[in-house]
Amino acid sequence: MTASTAGISRTARWTMHPGYLAGALAVLAMAISGWCLSRYVPVPHWSELFVGSRTADLRLLVARYSFLPRCVVGMLAGAALGLAGTVLQHVLRNPLAEPTTLGVSAGALLSLTLASLWWPGLLDVGREGVALAGAATALLLVTAISWHRGFSSIGIILSGLLVTLTAGAITSVLTLFFGERLTPVFIWQTGNLYQDGWGSAAHLSIGLGGGALLAALIAGPLAVLDLGDEGARSVGQRPAVIRVAAMLLSSALTAVVVAEVGVVGFIGLVAPWLARLAGARTLRQRLVWGPLTGASLLWLADGCVQWLGQAGTALPTGAVTALCGTPLLIWMLSKLKEGMPAQAQGTPVAPARRARAPGAWTFAGGVALLVCCVVLSASFNRELAGWSAGSWDHVRMLLPLRAPRIAAALAAGAMLSIAGVIMQRITGNPMASPEVLGISSGALLAMVALIVFLPAATQGTQAAAATAGALVVLSIMFSLSRRASYSPDRLILTGVAMTTVLGSVVSLMIASGDPRALVLQAWMSGSTYPVGPAAAVVASGAAVVALVAMPFVARPLEIMSLGDASASSVGVDLRRYRSIVLLLCAMTTGAATLIVGPVSFVGLLGPHLARMFGFRRVRAEALGASIMGALLMSLADWLGRNVLYPNQMPAGLMVMFIGGPYFLVLMWRQKS
Amino acid sequence: MTRRSFLASLLLTCVAPSVRAALGQPAATRIAAVDRAATASLLALGVRPVAVAAPGVYRAMKGFPPLPEGCIDAGYSVEPNLEVIRAVGTQLIVMEATSLHNRGALERVAPVFVLDIFGETGHADFVDQAKAEMFRLARLIGREDAAMRYWQTVQTCFAATRLRLDGYARRPIFVVQLGLGDGTILLYGRNSVTFDVMNRLGFENVWPGTTSAFGVAQVDLEQLADIPHADIFYIDFGADSQAALGALARSPIWTNLPMVRERRVYPMPPFDPLGSLPTAIQFAGSFEAALRLRGPR
Numbered sequence: 001m002t003a004s005t006a007g008i009s010r011t012a013r014w015t016m017h018p019g020y021l022a023g024a025l026a027v028l029a030m031a032i033s034g035w036c037l038s039r040y041v042p043v044p045h046w047s048e049l050f051v052g053s054r055t056a057d058l059r060l061l062v063a064r065y066s067f068l069p070r071c072v073v074g075m076l077a078g079a080a081l082g083l084a085g086t087v088l089q090h091v092l093r094n095p096l097a098e099p100t101t102l103g104v105s106a107g108a109l110l111s112l113t114l115a116s117l118w119w120p121g122l123l124d125v126g127r128e129g130v131a132l133a134g135a136a137t138a139l140l141l142v143t144a145i146s147w148h149r150g151f152s153s154i155g156i157i158l159s160g161l162l163v164t165l166t167a168g169a170i171t172s173v174l175t176l177f178f179g180e181r182l183t184p185v186f187i188w189q190t191g192n193l194y195q196d197g198w199g200s201a202a203h204l205s206i207g208l209g210g211g212a213l214l215a216a217l218i219a220g221p222l223a224v225l226d227l228g229d230e231g232a233r234s235v236g237q238r239p240a241v242i243r244v245a246a247m248l249l250s251s252a253l254t255a256v257v258v259a260e261v262g263v264v265g266f267i268g269l270v271a272p273w274l275a276r277l278a279g280a281r282t283l284r285q286r287l288v289w290g291p292l293t294g295a296s297l298l299w300l301a302d303g304c305v306q307w308l309g310q311a312g313t314a315l316p317t318g319a320v321t322a323l324c325g326t327p328l329l330i331w332m333l334s335k336l337k338e339g340m341p342a343q344a345q346g347t348p349v350a351p352a353r354r355a356r357a358p359g360a361w362t363f364a365g366g367v368a369l370l371v372c373c374v375v376l377s378a379s380f381n382r383e384l385a386g387w388s389a390g391s392w393d394h395v396r397m398l399l400p401l402r403a404p405r406i407a408a409a410l411a412a413g414a415m416l417s418i419a420g421v422i423m424q425r426i427t428g429n430p431m432a433s434p435e436v437l438g439i440s441s442g443a444l445l446a447m448v449a450l451i452v453f454l455p456a457a458t459q460g461t462q463a464a465a466a467t468a469g470a471l472v473v474l475s476i477m478f479s480l481s482r483r484a485s486y487s488p489d490r491l492i493l494t495g496v497a498m499t500t501v502l503g504s505v506v507s508l509m510i511a512s513g514d515p516r517a518l519v520l521q522a523w524m525s526g527s528t529y530p531v532g533p534a535a536a537v538v539a540s541g542a543a544v545v546a547l548v549a550m551p552f553v554a555r556p557l558e559i560m561s562l563g564d565a566s567a568s569s570v571g572v573d574l575r576r577y578r579s580i581v582l583l584l585c586a587m588t589t590g591a592a593t594l595i596v597g598p599v600s601f602v603g604l605l606g607p608h609l610a611r612m613f614g615f616r617r618v619r620a621e622a623l624g625a626s627i628m629g630a631l632l633m634s635l636a637d638w639l640g641r642n643v644l645y646p647n648q649m650p651a652g653l654m655v656m657f658i659g660g661p662y663f664l665v666l667m668w669r670q671k672s
Numbered sequence: 673m674t675r676r677s678f679l680a681s682l683l684l685t686c687v688a689p690s691v692r693a694a695l696g697q698p699a700a701t702r703i704a705a706v707d708r709a710a711t712a713s714l715l716a717l718g719v720r721p722v723a724v725a726a727p728g729v730y731r732a733m734k735g736f737p738p739l740p741e742g743c744i745d746a747g748y749s750v751e752p753n754l755e756v757i758r759a760v761g762t763q764l765i766v767m768e769a770t771s772l773h774n775r776g777a778l779e780r781v782a783p784v785f786v787l788d789i790f791g792e793t794g795h796a797d798f799v800d801q802a803k804a805e806m807f808r809l810a811r812l813i814g815r816e817d818a819a820m821r822y823w824q825t826v827q828t829c830f831a832a833t834r835l836r837l838d839g840y841a842r843r844p845i846f847v848v849q850l851g852l853g854d855g856t857i858l859l860y861g862r863n864s865v866t867f868d869v870m871n872r873l874g875f876e877n878v879w880p881g882t883t884s885a886f887g888v889a890q891v892d893l894e895q896l897a898d899i900p901h902a903d904i905f906y907i908d909f910g911a912d913s914q915a916a917l918g919a920l921a922r923s924p925i926w927t928n929l930p931m932v933r934e935r936r937v938y939p940m941p942p943f944d945p946l947g948s949l950p951t952a953i954q955f956a957g958s959f960e961a962a963l964r965l966r967g968p969r
Contacts, residue, residue: 058897058928065924066855066894121915194855196893196923384744384759400780401754529751530777646747646756 018289021278025296032303033071040067069195074302074317075295076204077193077257078267082294083211084253085268086275086286090222091246092156095332096493099254099268102156102247103163107138108258110167113174128203128259135255138163143244145667156247158431159667161496165601166660169653172525192316193261193302200260207256214249215287222246223283265322266329267298269497273332322501329497362613366627370410373631377406377638382645404536405528405641406634409651411536411543412528412596413633414626415588417606418546421622422553422585423474424607425561426578427481431492433603434470434589438498442473443593444524448505467590473498474586526597526652528637535595542591546584547626553581554619597652601659602629632658700763700813706752706778708735709768709789712947713806715739717818722760725749734942736954757781766809768948785809789948794863794885799826799872802949826952833956834873840968844878844902845870846931847940849888849909850916855923856890863887865943865951870959878902886945893925900930905962908939938965 040063041049049064084099092101100106111134115122122130145159146152195201221242224232229239257264271294272286280289301324302317378399380389390398416434423432423439434440446469447462454461481491531539556577559570589603606629607621615624636654643649704723705711708730714721715737723746724730730739744760747753754777757765762782767774769791778784787805788795795801803823810819847866849858860866861879864887870877878899883889896904906913920926931937940962943954 058894058925061925061928062894121911123915123919192855194892196855196925199922381755384756398755398758401758527751530774532776532780646745646753648747648751648753650751 016279018275018278018280018285019292021274022289022292022296025293025300029296029300029303032300032307036303036306037063037067065197066195069198069201070193070302070306071299072198072201073195073204073261074193074299076201076208077261077264078271078298079291079295080204080208080211080253080257081264081268081298082271082275082291083208083215083287084250084257085294086272086290087215087222087246088250088268089272090283090286091225091243091250093225094157094493095273096269096497097157098266098493098497099250099257100164100263100265101493101496102160102251102254103138103142103167104135104251104254105258105263106164106167106171107134107136107141108132108255109263110134110171111137113171117174128256131259132255135251135258138167139247139251139255141664143247145664148668155667156243157492159664161436161492162660162663162667164496165656166664169525169656169660173649173653192318204256204260207253211249211253211256212291214245218242218245218249219284219287226283262316262318264298264318265501266325267294267301267321270325270328270332271297319505323505325497325501329494362615363623363627366613366624366631370627370631370634373634373638374406374410377634378402381638382642400533404531404533405637407536408528408531408539408595409633409637410630411539412592413602413606413629413631414543415539415546415592415629416603416633417610417625417629418550418622419585419588419592420603420607420629421610421618421625422557422581423603425557425618426478426581426585427491428561429481429491430608431604432481433601433607434585434592435499435601435603436492436495437473437477438495439470439473439477439586439589440593440597441495441498441501443467443470443590444597445469445501445505446472447594463590463594466594467586470589470593471582471586474582474589478582524597525650526655527648527650528596528640529648529650531595539591539595542587543626546588547623549584550622551619553577553584554617554622557581557618596633597650601655601663602632605629605632605655605659605662702761702763703813704746704752704757704760704762704765704782706746706757706765706767706774707749707771708733708944708946709770709787709948710766711739712736712944712950713787713802713809714766716806716822716948716950717810717813717815719813719815721766722762723757725752733944733946734954735944736947736950752778754778754781764813768946770946785812787948790863790885790946792885794883794887796862796867798863798865798868798887799949799952800868802952806949822949826949829953829956830869830872833960837873837875837960837963840963840966842875844876844899846879846896846899846902846904847877847907848904849907850913850920855925856892857896859883859889859891860887860945861889864945865947865955866945866959869952869955873956873959875959875963888945893923893929896931897929902931903966904931904937905940905959906937907942907958909942913939936966938962 037046040059045060048060049068081099085097088097088099088101089095108131111130112123112127115130141163142156142159146155148155221237224235224237225239225242227235232239232242254268272290274297275286275289275293278289278293280286298317298321301321305317305320379395380387381402382388383390388394395402419439420433423434423437424430427437443466446465450462450465477491477494480494560578560581606625609628609632610621610624613624615621632655633651636658637651640649640651640654643654701719702722703714703719705714705721706725711721711724711730712735720740721743723744724739725746726748727739727743727745729749744756746756749771752774757778758781765778765782765784766787767778767784768787768789772786772791775784775786787809789798789802789805803826806822807816807819810816847860847864847870849860851857859879861877861881861883863883863885867877867887879889879891881889881891896902906917926932941958943958944951947954
């Protein structure tokens, strides 16, 4: 095996058989399961579990048709996810790839949500079929888009991310508006392993059996990928075909699991790692021990959930694994050492249309457009009598309601774009942005913790918490990005993982019936609705501060993006600037998250559009990006207020509706 | 809402009418409702709200009393449209405690009155609580007579229903909402309208465990067997419920529950579990219908 597949520093000094770890986990799981089983059926009566067909003893029935199948389903699902993760991490050459990376779970969840709203009968006939259809659609999209990019791993990851975000946005809107009718979907979404019969176990074992067979068939060609694309071609293999087959396998396995038990986080990520740490070196070893480790891991996790949970209030296992996965993920990140050949250098989705540097006219045009947009947004709206382009007197009357929202949208758009510019510069990654790297999730996670533990916290405390959360995640991401070996796609995957964790926390709250969950959901979708005059003033102030501060850090930022060595050679002490820049980035992200929530493409789109118009230098790019970001957000806010009038759509979701497909089309058009 | 602010608001609303009288201000007549409990309370008081959040949802969830035609739609309850509420000249906005997160935004348009029915950890004496809250609202808007009349109606309804159900066996009853094959079932208990109204009618809503502020608990199917002689009344939402029953019919645990084996599972016409006092009348009707289907034995 070459260095290209190893992501972990090999510190193990003794050689260990990979079976030891899986075995130890399985023994532990078996002990806990046995203890749980004795709650239903005392040990002396265990033989009755399997003999004596007809019985009306409910506890025996529960053990036979609920508990035992649940253990088996846990094992099978864990094995399937472990296999999917092993294969995916191998073909994408990325130890942070997860089965959900391909957008499969998001697609399945969306189709299930749609079905339960408009065709509930379909769910009765076949929930699995509905979920599989959604998963297949998502995979098709991802495949179609990455086809143009020659199935490079960054292409796959990016399109997977975009599909996930877009499908997630649509699901959020539906949840927001039809939340009361979707409780079953939430429970499913969080990965509840409850069983009533052996049906799921049978489906899963068929799926896993097929998957294992296919994996055995393509194990040889898969191993060839270690030679790199050129090397693989030179021995007569076609890397693109191998990748397609492996991705199909991986997502089919994931779709089956998602359809049967819902989204179970982190098993597919962690199991291959553990197997490798435990000593599975070759691909064949990992293909065997990755799934087995996954099986015992999920079995153990589910056993613990059942053991600790009270009857009726049990936590969904999938959400719990996602939560427990966070510390593991951070530990794993610290272990990442050996690099893999960075595949994607340069900007993946930044077409350089204009070489000429933009002049003052371009700025003036941008500002004029922004002013037009603000005027339109304030004066031309749907009202009870229909579309109305009101007189000044009329608009003045409504301005107290509209102005704070418009101001908040402008400020948030500008701030997120500035944060995006800063992050893209310091990480040297054109896809970096507060949302993609999980900075917004960090801010939101801190606020969720605050709401749960200190419900009476003031707005100021909330802002401080949000900034602190953003700063923590930002520091982690930044220190990761400084490692020469830490490739851009790995950074993005880390951010996606953070977002997954946040999502599972919120689903956990929703599933537990916490009334605050709905508020959180509304806020997470990025709404300007609750913004009052005071918050709008604060937001605008923060945006102005960020804009004013930008020229002062522009030069250090330009130098930083050249790398540390060049920076010290021109005599600049980066340490001092670095902390200022990080603080500025955390402040803008925290403030914007506080106002509009964590999800929006603005931080990605703003800088990207600015570069498209030719703004290349940091100062010009930051200014251009903030104009673009503000324009986008205010447009989104206006659309959100009017499209479904009198119902209000959160601006953040509107941005996703615009931004997700925009990026997908961009990627589609651009051939690598 | 903290206890102190609750007491303060209680005190304020007690003196509000006298203040209003002293100032010579007319009671608010243009009132908007931003959730179902608020809408139902206003309709019961004979007030036609000038704007109602999500009237479509109110009708779909069988809100009671029925909404008259032509109420202005103020958008979904999650974010009621401030411009609409202002445009119809709203003088007062009524909400239930579950909508509290919107209070700040709505107060920029008109004063907000908060009904506490499902607030904090809920109220086991649903009927008394909803009645007290309705009277509090009635005093503020000068409709005490209507409140008094409505309370008479509620009492008459309870008395008449009790009389009609006199000969019916008093077996314990589970009121449930069927889920979709996740192995759990939504059970109505303490804090919900079902618990209190059934008690008043002399029937036992038996779920012994804890319930949420809305009076529901998610329980495993097998837990229903803890009280084997209880009947199951499921809320009949038409196609959704048929789909759920279809899924349950394949579950070995559901089919072996004593009440399922003995075919003691009955549909119950839907009622709005998130309504206010009028829901008590609506539920009493639903309950009587289900009980008649079960028969007196």
